[in-house]
Amino acid sequence: MKQFLIFTIKTITILLMAAVILDYCYTSIYLKSNNRNKIEYVYNSKAKNYDVVLLGSSRANNHFVTEMFEQKGLKTFNYGMSGGHLFEASLLLKLMLERNYKIKTLILEADLNLSNDKPSETVGAKFLPYIHNSTIIKNHFLNEAYFNEYYYIPFYRYVKFDALIGFREFYKSISKQSTNTLDKGGYHALGNKKGNMKNDIRALKPLKNKYYEEIKSICVANNIKFIAVMTPMCENTKGIDYFDKVKKSYPEIYNYENVVVEDKFFSSCGHMNDAGARKFTARILKDFFKK
Numbered sequence: 001m002k003q004f005l006i007f008t009i010k011t012i013t014i015l016l017m018a019a020v021i022l023d024y025c026y027t028s029i030y031l032k033s034n035n036r037n038k039i040e041y042v043y044n045s046k047a048k049n050y051d052v053v054l055l056g057s058s059r060a061n062n063h064f065v066t067e068m069f070e071q072k073g074l075k076t077f078n079y080g081m082s083g084g085h086l087f088e089a090s091l092l093l094k095l096m097l098e099r100n101y102k103i104k105t106l107i108l109e110a111d112l113n114l115s116n117d118k119p120s121e122t123v124g125a126k127f128l129p130y131i132h133n134s135t136i137i138k139n140h141f142l143n144e145a146y147f148n149e150y151y152y153i154p155f156y157r158y159v160k161f162d163a164l165i166g167f168r169e170f171y172k173s174i175s176k177q178s179t180n181t182l183d184k185g186g187y188h189a190l191g192n193k194k195g196n197m198k199n200d201i202r203a204l205k206p207l208k209n210k211y212y213e214e215i216k217s218i219c220v221a222n223n224i225k226f227i228a229v230m231t232p233m234c235e236n237t238k239g240i241d242y243f244d245k246v247k248k249s250y251p252e253i254y255n256y257e258n259v260v261v262e263d264k265f266f267s268s269c270g271h272m273n274d275a276g277a278r279k280f281t282a283r284i285l286k287d288f289f290k291k
Helices: 004-032 038-041 068-071 086-098 120-132 135-141 145-151 156-160 167-174 210-221 240-247 274-288
Strands: 049-055 075-080 102-109 224-229 266-268
Touching: 004 120, 004 156, 004 167, 038 086, 038 120, 049 068, 049 086, 068 274, 086 102, 086 135, 086 210, 102 156, 102 210, 120 135, 120 156, 120 224, 135 145, 135 240, 145 156, 210 224, 240 266
Parallel strands: 049 075, 049 102, 102 224
Antiparallel strands: none
8 A cells, every 4th residue: 555655646746747847848939939820929029010900800810901001001910810809809919018019000800709708718728828927918817717727737738728739739839830820911811712601690799898998998008099890791690780789889889890791702701701801901991091
């Protein structure tokens, strides 16, 4: 019995030491990587100056054409993240300002994402490598139910989110393999191949979203012009009155849901193709950036 107890203690000690070492190795690599996603691109960056920063979900990432802003002489980057919620948009903005980014105008896609004030697992996980190195990230996640496991158990977050920040991503980061996420000023164009051209959003309800309010307050405190917009959906959407509900709850949000409506401009019901994105971006530039 005594030998078994000693063996068990040794095994646990070895496993714990291995977890600590692996955690250190993985984190060290992510602290040096800046070319695989927008989160590490910001986290491992220095001060930048922008005329326009674009934030939101895939409905920002696929809908705001950075090149068209640049052609107007506006230094711009699209930091929209597919699958992201306002939780991550707010955190990314905090990290930008911590790095002394100077931002004149922030355009936030605020529509379907107002119905959720929880983290996105797929996007939120990409902040977790830095949770011990950043007070801002730590505090942002502090009230989440899983915080203690991710913060206090070595290497657990890398195992839990293996597909996102585990060995494969670690290997690609250490071998300096880049992605196309940062190409075209962060804008990701969709093609004409049609996905699901029906959508039902009747179950969605806009919340008094904590992170939307946080983004607004951050912009006021840092003298950043804040523009919040709803972006287009296809015609065959059930529950389209959701956008009217958003407008009622948030009168300051501009409703561009019906600016682009024809199916030929959509890759799926909730995402425009490149032609639709260009038509939409042209309208945004006309309405907000007249010279």
